[in-house]
Amino acid sequence: MIELLFFSSRTCSVCQVLKPKLLTSVTTQFPDIKFTIIDVEQQQELAAQHLVFTLPVVLIMVYKKEQYRFIKSFSVNEVIDKLERLQQLMR
Numbered sequence: 001m002i003e004l005l006f007f008s009s010r011t012c013s014v015c016q017v018l019k020p021k022l023l024t025s026v027t028t029q030f031p032d033i034k035f036t037i038i039d040v041e042q043q044q045e046l047a048a049q050h051l052v053f054t055l056p057v058v059l060i061m062v063y064k065k066e067q068y069r070f071i072k073s074f075s076v077n078e079v080i081d082k083l084e085r086l087q088q089l090m091r
Contacts, residue, residue: 002083058070
């Protein structure tokens with residue numbers, strides 16, 4: 001099972017721009033992938049468990065284990081490419 005964790009906050013302007021683009025792309029192209037948005041201001045402990053100290057961060061998890069990590073400067077296409085690759089490998 002593939003899950004995407006998006007760590008953001010209301011005060012992160014990059015997060016606010018990236019979130020709708022990433023959400024739309026992932027849910028449209030990969031309806032079977034769970035997309036979870038984590039507000040680090042509300043869930044500080046979860047952010048710390050995943051070693052998230054800057055924003056935005058996207059983690060791609062496979063069976064609850066981290067496979068890919070995107071930090072600060074990345075594109076939606078980079079994330080989509082990794083998701084496509086993972087789906088191909090899991091078929």
